[in-house]
Amino acid sequence: MTNLAIKAPNQPDSDLALRIYQTPINKLPEDLYIPPQAFAIWLEQFEGPLDFLLYLVKKNNMDVTTMAILPITEQYLAYINKLDSSHFELAGDYLLMASTLIAIKTALLLPKPQVANDDVDPKAELIERLEAYAQIKTVSARLDNSARLDRDVFLALASPPNQESINACLPKFSPDLLTASLLLMQQRPDYQLHSVKVDAVPLAERIVSISRQLQHAGSKSFFELLDKSQGSLGVVVSFVAVLELIKRQAVALITPHDLQDFDIQLSNLCLEWQPKS
Amino acid sequence: MAENTNNIPKTTSAFLQNQQNLQLISRQIEALLHASDAPLTELFLKKQLSLTSLQLEQALSILQERLSLGSLTLNKTASGYRLQIADNFSPLIQRVFPQRQERLSQALLETLSVIAYKQPVTRGDIEQIRGVSLSSQILRQLFDKGWIKEAGFKDTLGRPALLHTTPLFLDAFGLRHLDELPELPDIQALAQFNH
Amino acid sequence: MAENTNNIPKTTSAFLQNQQNLQLISRQIEALLHASDAPLTELFLKKQLSLTSLQLEQALSILQERLSLGSLTLNKTASGYRLQIADNFSPLIQRVFPQRQERLSQALLETLSVIAYKQPVTRGDIEQIRGVSLSSQILRQLFDKGWIKEAGFKDTLGRPALLHTTPLFLDAFGLRHLDELPELPDIQALAQFNH
Secondary structure, eight states: OOSOOOOOTTSTTSOOOEEETTEEESSOOTTOOOOHHHHHHHHHTSSSHHHHHHHHHHHTTOOTTTOOHHHHHHHHHHHHHTSOGGGHHHHHHHHHHHHHHHHHHHHHHSOOOOSGGGGSOHHHHHHHHHHHHHHHHHHHHHHHHSOOBTTTBOBOOOBOOOHHHHHTTSOOOOTHHHHHHHHHHHHSOOTTTSOOOOOOOOHHHHHHHHHHHHHHHSEEEGGGGOOGGGHHHHHHHHHHHHHHHHHTTSEEEEOOTTOOGGGOOGGGOEEEEOOOO | OHHHHHTSOHHHHHHHHHHHHHHHHHHHHHHHHHHOSSOBOHHHHHHHHTOOHHHHHHHHHHHHHHHTTTTEEEEEETTEEEEEEOGGGHHHHHHHOGGGOOOOOHHHHHHHHHHHHHOSBOHHHHHHHHSSOOOHHHHHHHHHTTOEEEEEEOSSTTOOEEEEEOHHHHHHTTOSSGGGSOOOOOHHHHHSOOO | OHHHHHTSOHHHHHHHHHHHHHHHHHHHHHHHHHHOSSOBOHHHHHHHHTOOHHHHHHHHHHHHHHHTTTTEEEEEETTEEEEEEOGGGHHHHHHHSOOOOOOOOHHHHHHHHHHHHHOSBOHHHHHHHHSSOOOHHHHHHHHHTTOEEEEEEOSSTTOOEEEEEOHHHHHHTTOSSGGGSOOOOOOHHHHHOOO
16 A cells, blocks of 8 residues: 555546556556555445446446447456455455456357347346446435535524423422322331231122211222221222122212323222112 | 504504514524424424414514524425524534534445435345445444335335335435435436546 | 715724624624534633634623524523523423423332421331331432432431422422421321331
8 A cells, every 4th residue: 555545536526547656547557566455445436336337438438328348348357357356345246247247248249149038138238227327326426415414504403491490391290199109008018017917808798898888978989998907908809899889880980070091090099879779 | 742652553553462472473483493303394383382374474484584683594394494504604613513524425325316216215226226235334324314214115025125215314405305306317418427 | 975974983983893793703603502512611612713702702792682582592501601492481392392291109109208298207217107128219219309308317326317308399299388288198107107
């Protein structure tokens, strides 16, 4: 790399050329040895075999649509032969193109076959691909020239208002969450101080007790119906008892109209006695 | 004097009140545009601020006028309105924040162009047109920027995913519609590839 | 007339030119503040725009005045100047782009309730009332939200810190005073607890 300055053919209107000692070289002289690595680096500046072919077409002052395929093919193969085996990862796409070109060249050199397969003309196909690629290459340069966000156009950034002023508008938590959490805390058996004794809580007895309480009071919240000595098992059994009573249509659920379905929790569950008509 | 002011016809006073109201709306729009991380559509603004189309139009023009006193402009992109810094400050910003200038590689630009012009396309289509295998690095970059998305499959062997550009791509390149893309050059014009 | 204008004293014309220049500088500062993702210091602005301290000060005050017509303010933070949406647009922004309210865990609520109803309390008190050991994770969450604070010590062995709720706690629960807390239901654990 020390003596080889290689000019990248990136800019569309720059002079595409290999430079050695600042001297532009239009084609690789047969007698000059160029290290394969340097050649590979030069080739890497192209976007692939189509880009490289376009370069050759331009260098030969040819027209894509009417280009003579033979000289281009020969030049292409001459360059690709310089790639040594250590650059296979780069060479893959180029070798594929080389085989296409050889096929075209062979077809041109051989006497014309007469029949059917002239619907696939490899030369026309190649020219078509070159044209399509040239189109894309041109528009991609135009696209790059258009005013692009964060390069030519900048968004106006501004910080949000002070967090305190945002906080002031956030919906408040309901203070009832606090008391509800304490109630729930109470329902929880005390793991640390006592061993948990699971007293059987007969369902039938709970059904009777809850019916009696509701019949007497008219309506009560679920928590008021609990027997606190029965612990968490009591909560579960009472809940089943309530479900059973609802199923028997002996009690009804009171849903405050301002509650959504998903807001109904044990803490705001209210029940009402349904007198039999 | 006092009598005079009282004699302002009702229509004038209503006009003044309307103007004040539009001023307020224009400030609300400005605040929302700054607070949003994506452009806002007319429909969104009308709905959120309960505006008629006329009110929105008037408030936006008041906003545009006020911004012109400073260094911003109101810009309508493919996905809605956004506030951007006026173009004449771009050189200053480029000088002061040079690290913000991102250069896009030729390979990325070509891939993006194939997707933009030939969409929907598969990876294979892109490779066929560009004549090189597509590095997943490039596709990932394009996905990262939100410029392309996968939608649907091509009904061929392996059912490869189809790639499309997104409204963010249009926004980034200052386009309102895909048909504002620079026209594909004529093959005849390209024939003389030496320019 | 022409003579008159020519007779404007040099100082006046110099003054006008200076004012125009300051206007331009204020727009440049505005553009840079909008382009930067971090606050900009005075030093940075002076260096990038080649300003004297006086020029910067004057241009910033022009900018502040111009911004007051719209919805932004110039905010001086510890790390420099930044443009910020004015606080009075917070309700609008919160309504249009609502921030999700997080769910509070049962353990956090219980701990908070014990502190709220029985303050001042020590960690030990909370553990005794709740019957479970207190995870430092929960206390940290409460401190992070600014809902509780430590103030004073209990005069017992080890002099443990006493925990109180804060005005931010009242604010988050929409309360003006502690005595607006809902009446404590019949809770044995709390009732039994005497400090």
